[in-house]
Amino acid sequence: MSEISRENPYTTKYDLTNCDKEPIHIIQTVQSFAAILAVDLSDWHIRQTSSNISEFIKKDINQILGKPLSDLLPNFIIERLKNGIEIQDFSEINPIVLPFDDEIAAGTILIAHQKGEQLIIEVEEVEEIENELSFLNRVDKAILKIQAKKEMKNLLRTLVKEVKGIIGYERVMIYKFDKDYNGAIIAEHKEEHLESFWGLNYPSTDIPKQARELFLTNRVRTIADVNDNVSMIQPPLHPVTQQPLNVGSSAARGVSPIHLEYLRNMGVRASLSVAIVEHGKLWGLIACHHYSEKKALSYRTRTLLKFMGQIFSGHLALFRANEFRENLLMKNKVHAQIFTQLDEHKDLIHGLTKEKFTILDYIKSTGAAIVYEDKISTIGITPTDDEIQKLINYLSEHDEDLVFSTDNLQSIFQEYSNLTKNFAGLLSIKLTADPAEYILWFRAPKTKEIFWGGNPEKAINKQNPKVRLSPRKSFEKWKQVVKGSADSWEKHEMDAAILLRNDIKEIFLKRFQELKKLNHDLKSSYEELESFSYSVSHDLRSPLRAIEGFGQILLEDYADKLDEYGLSVINTIVENINRMNKFVDDILRLSKLAKIKLIYNEVDVTNMLPQIIKDFKNATPDYQKVEIIIGNNLPIIHGDYTMIYQLFSNLVGNALKYSVIKENPKVEIVGKIENSHIVYYVKDNGIGMDNNYIHKIFEVFSRLVSEDEFEGTGIGLSIVKRIIERHQGIINVESELGKGTTFEVSFPKIDNEQFAP
Amino acid sequence: MESIDLLFVEDSVNDAHFVQRILKKENLTEKFCWLKNGEEVFNYFFQEKKPKPRFIMLDIKMPKVNGFEVLEKLKNNEQTKDIPIIIYSSSAQKSDITAAYALGANSYINKPPRYQDMKELFVNLFQYWITLNKNVTND
Numbered sequence: 001m002s003e004i005s006r007e008n009p010y011t012t013k014y015d016l017t018n019c020d021k022e023p024i025h026i027i028q029t030v031q032s033f034a035a036i037l038a039v040d041l042s043d044w045h046i047r048q049t050s051s052n053i054s055e056f057i058k059k060d061i062n063q064i065l066g067k068p069l070s071d072l073l074p075n076f077i078i079e080r081l082k083n084g085i086e087i088q089d090f091s092e093i094n095p096i097v098l099p100f101d102d103e104i105a106a107g108t109i110l111i112a113h114q115k116g117e118q119l120i121i122e123v124e125e126v127e128e129i130e131n132e133l134s135f136l137n138r139v140d141k142a143i144l145k146i147q148a149k150k151e152m153k154n155l156l157r158t159l160v161k162e163v164k165g166i167i168g169y170e171r172v173m174i175y176k177f178d179k180d181y182n183g184a185i186i187a188e189h190k191e192e193h194l195e196s197f198w199g200l201n202y203p204s205t206d207i208p209k210q211a212r213e214l215f216l217t218n219r220v221r222t223i224a225d226v227n228d229n230v231s232m233i234q235p236p237l238h239p240v241t242q243q244p245l246n247v248g249s250s251a252a253r254g255v256s257p258i259h260l261e262y263l264r265n266m267g268v269r270a271s272l273s274v275a276i277v278e279h280g281k282l283w284g285l286i287a288c289h290h291y292s293e294k295k296a297l298s299y300r301t302r303t304l305l306k307f308m309g310q311i312f313s314g315h316l317a318l319f320r321a322n323e324f325r326e327n328l329l330m331k332n333k334v335h336a337q338i339f340t341q342l343d344e345h346k347d348l349i350h351g352l353t354k355e356k357f358t359i360l361d362y363i364k365s366t367g368a369a370i371v372y373e374d375k376i377s378t379i380g381i382t383p384t385d386d387e388i389q390k391l392i393n394y395l396s397e398h399d400e401d402l403v404f405s406t407d408n409l410q411s412i413f414q415e416y417s418n419l420t421k422n423f424a425g426l427l428s429i430k431l432t433a434d435p436a437e438y439i440l441w442f443r444a445p446k447t448k449e450i451f452w453g454g455n456p457e458k459a460i461n462k463q464n465p466k467v468r469l470s471p472r473k474s475f476e477k478w479k480q481v482v483k484g485s486a487d488s489w490e491k492h493e494m495d496a497a498i499l500l501r502n503d504i505k506e507i508f509l510k511r512f513q514e515l516k517k518l519n520h521d522l523k524s525s526y527e528e529l530e531s532f533s534y535s536v537s538h539d540l541r542s543p544l545r546a547i548e549g550f551g552q553i554l555l556e557d558y559a560d561k562l563d564e565y566g567l568s569v570i571n572t573i574v575e576n577i578n579r580m581n582k583f584v585d586d587i588l589r590l591s592k593l594a595k596i597k598l599i600y601n602e603v604d605v606t607n608m609l610p611q612i613i614k615d616f617k618n619a620t621p622d623y624q625k626v627e628i629i630i631g632n633n634l635p636i637i638h639g640d641y642t643m644i645y646q647l648f649s650n651l652v653g654n655a656l657k658y659s660v661i662k663e664n665p666k667v668e669i670v671g672k673i674e675n676s677h678i679v680y681y682v683k684d685n686g687i688g689m690d691n692n693y694i695h696k697i698f699e700v701f702s703r704l705v706s707e708d709e710f711e712g713t714g715i716g717l718s719i720v721k722r723i724i725e726r727h728q729g730i731i732n733v734e735s736e737l738g739k740g741t742t743f744e745v746s747f748p749k750i751d752n753e754q755f756a757p
Numbered sequence: 758m759e760s761i762d763l764l765f766v767e768d769s770v771n772d773a774h775f776v777q778r779i780l781k782k783e784n785l786t787e788k789f790c791w792l793k794n795g796e797e798v799f800n801y802f803f804q805e806k807k808p809k810p811r812f813i814m815l816d817i818k819m820p821k822v823n824g825f826e827v828l829e830k831l832k833n834n835e836q837t838k839d840i841p842i843i844i845y846s847s848s849a850q851k852s853d854i855t856a857a858y859a860l861g862a863n864s865y866i867n868k869p870p871r872y873q874d875m876k877e878l879f880v881n882l883f884q885y886w887i888t889l890n891k892n893v894t895n896d
Contacts, residue, residue: 534850538818541847545870546771552872553778581870 024210026244029230029254031223033296036233036252037064037072038245039119041085044069044078047118047238048245050252052231056123058103061234073110074099081112081119088114095124095299111299115246122252126298138166139304147315155319156187159286159312164189167297167305169272169288173197176284179488180204181212183284194291206262212282214248215275219306223255223271225294226263230254251302270295274309278316286312331496334362338500342507348372352439353379362500363427363493365441372437382442387419395428396436403498404428407443408485425486427494429501439500443486533591537584544584548577579711586715589646590700593722598640600750605634605648605680609669612649616656623656631670635678638750643723650716651682651743657710658741659686677729677746685740694735720745762786762887764801764810765845766827768793768819772868776814779876785883795822799830802837812841812886814866817848817857825856832861839893841886 030036030050035057038048045068053064057072064071070078077096084090095109107126112119142162149155156174164172171194174187181204188198215221233245247253255263263271272288272295286309297305337357345351349370352359359368360380367380369388376385383391394413395404405427406412410420425443430436551574559567609630617623637644652667659665662685671680689697689704696702698721703714724731727747735741763786767773773791780786790810792798799822801807813831817824824844831837843864844857854865866882869875 538847541868541870542769542772545775545847545868546769548870549771549775549872549875578871 024256025246025248027254028233028236031252032228033224034122034124034252037121039069041117048233050231051234113249160187160189169290171289173287175287215282218249219275219309220302221273224296226260274305277313339503349377363441363496366444367442369440383419392436402430405489407488427489429497445486530591533588537588540584544577544580583713586713590719601641603637603639603641603644612652622660626656626660626665626667629668634671635673637678637747639727647720647723650720655682655684659684676749678749679746681744683742688737688739688741689735690737760808761788761790761810763789765814766792767816779879783880794819795827798827811892814843814845817846828860
């Protein structure tokens with residue numbers, strides 16, 4: 001208390017922290033439903049008692065204080081008490097039924113426990129229970145019903161319903177604490193006319209620290225009547241030790257005025273709380289309120305409720321363990337599934353986000369982002385790409401580790417308020433450092449809207465800060481938007497993230513090695529093919545040369561001895577040899593195109609075309625009469641010189657070949673830049689092609705004309721197509737039978753930067 | 758010892774036949790020698806010590822000892838290194854051409870597929886290597 005008054009009242013934030021200091025275990029009041037006797041164990045004399053003792057034991061207080069306990073109670077009871085002290089256990093002794101007489105009413109019981117050097121005895125009157133057995137059966141049935149529930153939600157609902165049915169309080173709730181001991185009402189069963197408190201949140205100060213601690217040792221707390229006429233401990237301090245009486249373990253101990261005011265403000269007349277403990281910590285309370293009248297439960301009922309609380313606590317632990325195990329199984333299942341998806345799909349993004357299970361299933365989150373291969377792919381609700389990039393930059397610079405996690409982004413990124421408004425949790429795994437490749441999981445702030453039972457700020461009595469703080473006065477629903485933290489990332493989730501990272505790396509490696517092998521195999525296949533083609537064509541040339549040569553020799557030496565037919569036969573032989581030679585040349589050229597490396601250059605078509613045309617015209621004088629039109633401003637093609645030469649050679653050659661027979665044969669070559677492509681047209685007014693078959697022209701060995709009509713191997717256009725493919729270009733053809741043909745080839749325009757070594 | 762104009766090394770009987778016919782028909786020379794493989798070449802120069810030709814035409818692909826081996830040996834031998842050697846091969850592989858020149862070939866010619874072209878080639882070759890070109894002589 002004094003600490004508060006030293007602080008500056010105008011800047012200190014009040015949240016009822018001084019409540020923690022109130023020493024409720026030595027409160028000097030006692031509720032009227034019981035009386036308390038405090039006996040010194042040194043001499044078994046009564047040294048302190050509550051002022052209402054006379055209502056339970058009809059003796060004047062002066063006949064009690066300072067007197068030996070044996071004056072009050074029969075010896076056999078004293079013996080029992082002594083036994084309890086000796087074995088340090090009263091659980092089988094309590095409650096002690098007092099034999100009734102003039103002074104003691106029938107049904108009065110004693111509940112004893114040791115506190116330090118004192119024996120504390122509470123004297124109560126037993127509440128009549130109609131049929132104790134059926135009551136017990138009811139409780140038994142209730143417990144069975146509760147334990148039969150498989151889901152937490154249903155379990156809690158059943159619990160409050162059954163408890164309400166047994167004890168008859170007008171409202172029974174489950175009040176659950178979060179990690180900071182703020183509370184929320186997560187289950188409720190109430191009288192219809194009452195307003196619902198379900199979903200309300202209460203700050204941790206509502207049940208102060210020392211109260212929470214007491215709950216761990218005294219599981220049931222009963223407040224029978226907020227308007228009770230309490231009695232006082234007489235004398236307040238022990239005559240010898242001068243210490244106040246420790247009533248911490250006494251059921252009837254008085255209630256803190258703060259708490260009373262709190263209850264009154266809620267309209268509550270009587271309350272009962274049963275602790276639910278998990279792993280030695282206060283998980284929550286079964287909180288019961290009664291409004292219409294005072295209500296006290298007998299010791300027996302209280303004990304049963306304590307028992308129920310313990311059963312529920314145990315069941316809760318079991319439940320959680322099951323939940324955990326199922327989670328783990330589920331996680332393993334999802335993990336296995338994702339691994340399979342990753343393995344099957346070539347694409348990482350696809351495997352993780354577009355199949356049956358996604359990375360959102362794998363680790364519970366509101367959204368996730370995968371930063372991979374220069375792209376940001378997202379699934380679910382995520383920050384914008386820019387914001388994600390900022391996060392990545394931060395992570396790259398600041399974090400060396402493979403895994404990063406936070407449940408409060410705001411604490412790290414104060415300046416990115418837009419981002420942290422909607423995203424509080426971040427879990428990330430680093431796939432590679434350079435280039436920065438990550439997988440990020442996001443979580444929204446846990447409490448975007450908290451319904452507080454009353455305005456926590458109103459609690460402070462600002463008028464006079466030196467006066468003891470009073471609890472909240474108002475309990476209207478009050479919305480508060482809280483930029484809180486997200487649900488924390490649990491260890492098993494972080495482990496799962498690392499596991500995923502390892503899987504991805506493993507698959508990457510596997511993929512890389514497969515690719516490497518494939519590349520290697522491909523390369524050697526190509527090399528094999530090339531050397532095969534080479535040796536085939538080479539080996540073919542020798543006999544071809546022989547046949548052609550001897551054919552020519554025949555013509556030279558025996559032309560006069562042969563008739564017309566004979567001569568034509570030999571000519572045919574020679575011609576066919578020449579055809580075969582061309583085939584062999586073309587096959588060799590086609591096989592060379594499969595080579596992996598293109599040598600990129602800036603190919604100047606303007607100089608290339610005249611050369612090609614000149615060669616053709618020289619080889620076939622007939623072509624001299626073909627009119628050649630070469631366009632202006634022919635754009636430079638970024639490609640392999642030899643291949644481009646080959647391409648134009650084939651296209652121009654065809655154009656010449658199929659137009660030379662026409663009246664006014666014309667071949668036109670133009671080029672231009674269109675969008676981001678370099679487009680060339682090779683046009684002729686030749687024989688054209690049948691559009692029904694035009695799709696076949698690019699196939700190897702496929703021709704639309706016969707050998708007699710036009711010479712050719714049928715490989716030329718395959719070569720052209722292959723060259724286009726190697727350059728990532730496109731080829732199109734338009735033709736009209738009898739009118740002419742236009743070939744359109746386009747190459748992607750490549751920026752000069754890409755030529756940089 | 759009389760010199761000869763051409764020593765040609767060729768394992769294909771047909772190709773050799775064409776060469777000989779052309780030499781005769783085109784009146785190019787009668788002083789020539791045809792050897793079938795590298796082993797015969799070494800015998801010719803180093804065993805039998807036969808007369809040096811004005812130039813050699815050498816195929817690459819030959820059994821037992823291939824053209825490159827012949828080329829290398831001849832170009833490394835004091836007595837034969839000054840004889841012009843023309844690689845006459847159906848291979849147009851860049852690697853072969855490079856290797857040939859690296860080993861000291863004086864020229865590299867592809868075997869024409871057509872007989873008529875072959876005729877023209879030999880006429881030209883003789884024009885150059887016999888009429889125009891000068892050899893190292895013993896006088």
